[in-house]
Amino acid sequence: xxxxxxxxxxxxxxxxxxxxxxxxxxPHGPVETPAFMPVGTQATVKGLVTPLLRQTGARMVxxxxxxxxxxxxVEVVQALGGLHRMMAWDGPILTDSGGFQVFSxxxxxxxxxxxxxxxxxxxxxxxxxxxxxxxxxxxxxxxDVAMVLDHVVQLPCEAELVRQACQRTVLxxxxxxxxxxxxxxxxxxxxxxxxxxxxxPELRVWCAEQLVALDFPGYAIxxxxxGETPDEMYAMLDVTCPVLPDDRPRYLMGVGRPENILQAIExxxxxxxxxxxxxxxxxxxxxxxxxPVRLRNAIHRRDPRPLEADCDCLACRHxxxxxxxxxxxxxxxxxxxxxxxNLTYYQRLVAGARAAIQQDHFAQFHAEKQARWCGSSxxxxxxxx
Amino acid sequence: xxxxxxxxxxxxxxxxxxxxxxxxxxPHGPVETPAFMPVGTQATVKGLVTPLLRQTGARMVxxxxxxxxxxxxVEVVQALGGLHRMMAWDGPILTDSGGFQVFSxxxxxxxxxxxxxxxxxxxxxxxxxxxxxxxxxxxxxxxDVAMVLDHVVQLPCEAELVRQACQRTVLxxxxxxxxxxxxxxxxxxxxxxxxxxxxxPELRVWCAEQLVALDFPGYAIxxxxxGETPDEMYAMLDVTCPVLPDDRPRYLMGVGRPENILQAIExxxxxxxxxxxxxxxxxxxxxxxxxPVRLRNAIHRRDPRPLEADCDCLACRHxxxxxxxxxxxxxxxxxxxxxxxNLTYYQRLVAGARAAIQQDHFAQFHAEKQARWCGSSxxxxxxxx
Numbered sequence: 199x200x201x202x203x204x205x206x207x208x209x210x211x212x213x214x215x216x217x218x219x220x221x222x223x224x225p226h227g228p229v230e231t232p233a234f235m236p237v238g239t240q241a242t243v244k245g246l247v248t249p250l251l252r253q254t255g256a257r258m259v260x261x262x263x264x265x266x267x268x269x270x271x272v273e274v275v276q277a278l279g280g281l282h283r284m285m286a287w288d289g290p291i292l293t294d295s296g297g298f299q300v301f302s303x304x305x306x307x308x309x310x311x312x313x314x315x316x317x318x319x320x321x322x323x324x325x326x327x328x329x330x331x332x333x334x335x336x337x338x339x340x341x342d343v344a345m346v347l348d349h350v351v352q353l354p355c356e357a358e359l360v361r362q363a364c365q366r367t368v369l370x371x372x373x374x375x376x377x378x379x380x381x382x383x384x385x386x387x388x389x390x391x392x393x394x395x396x397x398x399p400e401l402r403v404w405c406a407e408q409l410v411a412l413d414f415p416g417y418a419i420x421x422x423x424x425g426e427t428p429d430e431m432y433a434m435l436d437v438t439c440p441v442l443p444d445d446r447p448r449y450l451m452g453v454g455r456p457e458n459i460l461q462a463i464e465x466x467x468x469x470x471x472x473x474x475x476x477x478x479x480x481x482x483x484x485x486x487x488x489x490p491v492r493l494r495n496a497i498h499r500r501d502p503r504p505l506e507a508d509c510d511c512l513a514c515r516h517x518x519x520x521x522x523x524x525x526x527x528x529x530x531x532x533x534x535x536x537x538x539x540n541l542t543y544y545q546r547l548v549a550g551a552r553a554a555i556q557q558d559h560f561a562q563f564h565a566e567k568q569a570r571w572c573g574s575s576x577x578x579x580x581x582x583x
Numbered sequence: 584x585x586x587x588x589x590x591x592x593x594x595x596x597x598x599x600x601x602x603x604x605x606x607x608x609x610p611h612g613p614v615e616t617p618a619f620m621p622v623g624t625q626a627t628v629k630g631l632v633t634p635l636l637r638q639t640g641a642r643m644v645x646x647x648x649x650x651x652x653x654x655x656x657v658e659v660v661q662a663l664g665g666l667h668r669m670m671a672w673d674g675p676i677l678t679d680s681g682g683f684q685v686f687s688x689x690x691x692x693x694x695x696x697x698x699x700x701x702x703x704x705x706x707x708x709x710x711x712x713x714x715x716x717x718x719x720x721x722x723x724x725x726x727d728v729a730m731v732l733d734h735v736v737q738l739p740c741e742a743e744l745v746r747q748a749c750q751r752t753v754l755x756x757x758x759x760x761x762x763x764x765x766x767x768x769x770x771x772x773x774x775x776x777x778x779x780x781x782x783x784p785e786l787r788v789w790c791a792e793q794l795v796a797l798d799f800p801g802y803a804i805x806x807x808x809x810g811e812t813p814d815e816m817y818a819m820l821d822v823t824c825p826v827l828p829d830d831r832p833r834y835l836m837g838v839g840r841p842e843n844i845l846q847a848i849e850x851x852x853x854x855x856x857x858x859x860x861x862x863x864x865x866x867x868x869x870x871x872x873x874x875p876v877r878l879r880n881a882i883h884r885r886d887p888r889p890l891e892a893d894c895d896c897l898a899c900r901h902x903x904x905x906x907x908x909x910x911x912x913x914x915x916x917x918x919x920x921x922x923x924x925n926l927t928y929y930q931r932l933v934a935g936a937r938a939a940i941q942q943d944h945f946a947q948f949h950a951e952k953q954a955r956w957c958g959s960s961x962x963x964x965x966x967x968x
């Protein structure tokens with residue numbers, strides 16, 4: 199049997215904290231971690247042609263199984279040559295299992311150990327996701343990394359329900375692994391498990407231990423960044439990460455603001471995805487080292503400065519005044535340029551983190567970034583998830 | 584006195600028709616003619632970052648004085664370093680005078696020989712455009728080519744009103760020229776006149792003769808493509824072009840469909856602008872050599888072929904099925920990619936025309952294109968202007 203085209207190599211753990219740097223090897227090239235994956239829900243990172251997406255520094259992107267299964271539908275993606283060919287993206291792709299979408303966004307009809315029946319938000323028809331079906335769909339989509347179907351609960355939630363959902367998530371993970379092993383491995387794909395457990399430390403540890411016993415190639419932490427405080431989220435990372443094996447990548451799903459990302463890296467997380475850079479960009483909010491900048495604000499009207507003097511992204515070839523004009527005039531180019539800037543900002547942030555870890559300076563890097571952000575207006579009305 | 588940074592050199596007139604090839608020299612580089620200018624109404628060609636705009640083959644773009652004077656306002660453009668710097672576009676820019684917008688799109692308060700008073704479509708405030716003011720505004724915007732303020736009438740229109748508007752256009756052209764001469768020439772800018780006269784051949788000839796006597800560096804033909812038939816438009820070109828001097832560029836404003844452009848080139852037009860490639864692109868219509876393709880049509884759902892096999896634009900790296908998916912899913916990338924394709928198509932069309940003229944083959948080139956377009960569904964519901 200040929201060696202797996204997937205591997206994770208841990209290069210270093212920072213001497214001062216749990217921050218790690220590594221390389222996730224995939225059939226579509228390596229991903230240096232900590233890494234941030236832009237979100238391409240419907241097989242497009244909103245507003246970005248793939249050469250510009252690549253130019254932001256992104257190496258791996260996320261697409262959503264739930265959305266793609268509904269539209270254009272799996273058999274269409276297959277007819278069009280799979281996700282990579284469809285998107286004209288030659289880097290690795292991770293597909294979310296749809297668990298988050300099914301349980302949080304849609305009209306749920308029924309959930310049982312068998313799977314989940316829900317209504318399409320597009321045409322109302324009934325659809326079924328089972329652990330096995332979701333693995334098959336992702337294999338058909340052709341992503342590099344597939345995620346297991348998980349049972350996500352809305353927080354706050356009764357303890358017993360959280361526990362049941364967590365047990366079901368473990369059960370489903372096991373079935374997902376078996377389903378994946380029964381499919382042929384062409385194109386090659388790997389499968390990550392998802393730790394659930396709400397805000398219950400014991401449940402998180404239990405869930406992680408159960409999944410680790412199943413020996414997955416990678417582990418995600420899900421069900422966070424859904425309304426809890428940052429400290430509650432960090433507490434869950436503090437208890438969960440130590441249970442996860444050092445030699446497997448750790449992915450914190452759907453997180454987050456720049457400060458959340460550094461806090462999570464400090465706790466040992468390797469992979470991130472979030473809609474924040476693109477969604478906030480579309481809403482005229484730019485991330486900078488001086489904190490968020492709201493471009494609709496009249497203060498920017500005649501400002502000839504770029505968002506950031508040392509940023510080489512396409513948005514920063516323009517003035518803040520021009521970017522504001524684009525938003526005031528309802529021009530598409532505003533959302534496009536700010537998405538580019540924000541994605542570039544996030545990529546620069548994780549690249550800075552990687553470099554700092556290599557020199558055992560992560561805590562210092564983190565503190566410096568935090569100090570600069572806090573020196574700003576400290577606006578917190580950014581949209582998450 | 585230094586030589587003008589503007590010149591027009593006529594390379595050749597096709598042996599078989601009036602089609603011409605030439606070079607318009609500007610301070611921001613040369614423009615090979617016949618040329619098509621993408622429309623950047625509000626200082627952005629909708630959805631395109633400037634490197635991608637350049638990649639379509641565009642060399643010169645149009646921006647609208649009317650829109651920019653209202654928003655972000657002239658003094659803001661100046662504070663932001665002028666149009667080129669604001670847009671991060673280093674190629675030549677032509678600004679329309681606002682005549683077309685003032686008379687066709689807005690609530691007109693009053694027009695006299697002095698100028699035109701109108702209400703802003705943004706906040707309803709009263710504004711005045713005079714020939715002199717419009718020259719000053721364009722100088723402040725910093726475009727390479729400015730256009731005179733013209734009095735555009737809506738067709739059909741009473742003959743006497745067309746005549747009066749035409750006389751006023753000549754009067755205003757003279758005052759515009761004087762106003763331009765009184766302004767300092769830094770940055771350098773040239774000024775084109777606009778021939779009006781509705782669908783009256785005698786009036787068109789009279790107007791052209793009057794403007795030619797004023798010795799403008801370039802001449803536009805305006806007030807066409809506003810609802811008349813293509814044949815009526817071509818008839819106006821047939822009578823007007825022969826009056827215009829061979830050694831000055833001729834610009835047909837706001838035209839048009841690919842077939843209109845070839846018909847106009849055959850009659851001696853050098854420059855074009857039109858919203859068709861971008862507006863239709865945003866509405867899921869692609870121009871191809873086989874005629875227009877409507878990507879919302881279900882026939883494209885599983886089609887793995889690109890729009891055009893021999894097109895090297897970014898859209899043609901994707902399948903028709905993917906492009907359809909983007910439009911059905913309401914993704915920004917659909918309008919972006921189709922705008923890129925259509926602009927690339929238009930640039931390839933005029934590049935083909937230039938090459939054909941160099942070999943005295945324009946009529947044949949035109950006939951071949953026409954035959955391919957007519958072999959298609961011949962759909963005519965594309966949006967113009």
